[in-house]
Amino acid sequence: MAGIAVIGGGINGVMSAWELARAGHCVTLFERDTLISHTSRTSSKLLHGGLRYLENGEIPLVRRALADRDWWLTQNSKLVHPLAITLPVYRQARRKRWQLKAGLWLYDRLAGTSALPPHQWLTRQSLLSSKDHLHAQGLQGGYRYFDAQMDDEKLGNWAAGQARLAGVVIREHAPISRIACDGSVYCSGQILKFDAVVNATGPWAARLLTDSTIPCAFALDTVRGSHLLLARPLSQGYLLEVAGERRVVFVLPWQGQTLVGTTEIRQTPDTPVQCSDAETRYLLALYNHYFPAASENEISGSYAGLRPLLKSHRDPNRAQREHALIRHGCLLTVFGGKWTTSPSLAREVAVQVQAMLAP
Template identity: 50%
Template sequence: MEIGIVGGGVNGLCCAWQLAKLGHRVSVYERGKLMRATSCASSKLLHGGLRYLENGELRLVRESLRERDAWLRRAPHLTEALRLRMPLYRQGRRGRFTVGAGLFIYDRLAGRSLLPGAVWLDAAQMLAEDPGLDGDGLLGGYEFSDGRMDDYALGVWVAEQARTEGVEMFEDVEVLRLDTAGIIETTAGVVRVDRVLNVAGPWAGRLLERSGVDSPYRLDLVRGSHLLLNQACRQAYLLEVPGERRIFFVLPWKGQTLLGTTEVRQGLDDAIACSDAERDYLLAAYKRYFPNQEATIAGRFAGVRPLISSAADPSRATREYAVHRTGQLISVFGGKWTTALALAEQVAARL
């Protein structure tokens, strides 16, 4: 079967790799460069999504944890296990029982994981290993496992695997329209294939609208911004934003400290960049936990998450993905970095 894929992000590339391994002839069309949009602007984590448990998304968390471990085994040269800590304070929104129960479920959903489970650390232990952490009101905290990756390099590696299987990649070729009969109209000409996969991430919905194709799903576009601080990070943390239930990460990244992320609604025609308000928001949250640390900004970046529209508050919106078929056209809505290959398996099942 001849398949044309619209979108050269990680989900599109994983679909191409999976389908080529099944014997299909696959071509990928990317309007810019492979892996240069949303897929390279993540928090650099391979994770199950601990906070998704609060939304009751057990299926997604289980799948994400399975896929987290699979990436660690599949590409050990570009991934590694990471121990994160979640300190708990007297004034925090979540107590020890709530977090402990969540991590117990998290570890159970991971099954026979290659990573160690969560453990409790008292305040003295946490401060002894990271004296920069604020000790005022600190009760202790949990340490748990997830994974870390170089998102761009890992995505490029996936593209290399796909090319090895015979996938053709066309960069700087924008898809203008497509239809349910297998026609793809691009800036380089018109292509007819047996199946069209619309895996354009944040732009998937707009492409359908421009093509006059109806869909039962709508995307909620949410910008996630990050800061890079020009200093080493002693320990990876999952932290509550002061005064909120939202969480953010403090992570070691290539000798610097990575802070993220925000959740701000984004228009496709607006610049995708970390705003000054987001910068101030992340810095204020960081300084609450590390009041004596320098916070010199070395850089900032942002990406757009294509979430399925499901809640007024972006932080409560589902992180699930959906695959919808109309005729010879299959469209993907949503999708996480960690579950990209699991999504590709779902797409293959719809062919």
């Protein structure tokens, strides 16, 4: 039985630790703060295939994400449930009806034998009869498809509980200052030795390598995603174009309110992560473009988190959402990764670690 350290208590670290323990290893998970306390609890609350990633040609990622989405649905039906999402079609929209139809057809095909229903066309009258009161001018109808909604913090802590049951030792408030290619971990003045180390620190993965004087050819974009909460109910989810941009934004029901997000703003990991005034105005304007106007007084809250994206495009919206696993001796570093695909990423980590341990 090998001793393995997993650094990082976000969802990718938790799922990797769980999978490694299931494979029979002795696993210790180190988290500098508390589990699921940073990036992994500031998501858009969706487990989804990534419909918009099809525009970037990321078909293998979407197929894998759809399979992982369905895995989550079967694992915890209390914290994960199907969510209907509508893409309204407006006459002046950037994406035409046939383009949306083609993308949704492919999305359904990639999902295979999913328990979630396929997409369907909704008439203009059907959309206008909704109590959400979409703006009528130029509306031609829309498509409805399904993904899954979750409580990210509760689901992440559920996964951590499963990891504990599998034998993972979890050490919170245990910051790691350095790691080494020989399996050494520097924690609170102590040097701990492991057979393998997994660096799953998300936006801070590259920083930990730098602090440990370990060179790496890969680079990360750390991108802030901000969300607003509006004190208004919503009957279903929406995926909406940003006027004049290529981007799309989710407007979702969330605990009796409306969740609007996300943005994509580059920033460094050591800068405070919070929704800016400019992002607040941006998201509120997006909402008001499609629905009866909400005032700033109806904003009940906001939150923001950092996402680690592979540095692959000058526009964060077009950056790859894939991940990469990079080995340095007994050290494996996870670059990138998504909430939805954490189960399949964890399986890849386990396979790579097993190869590292092989004589």
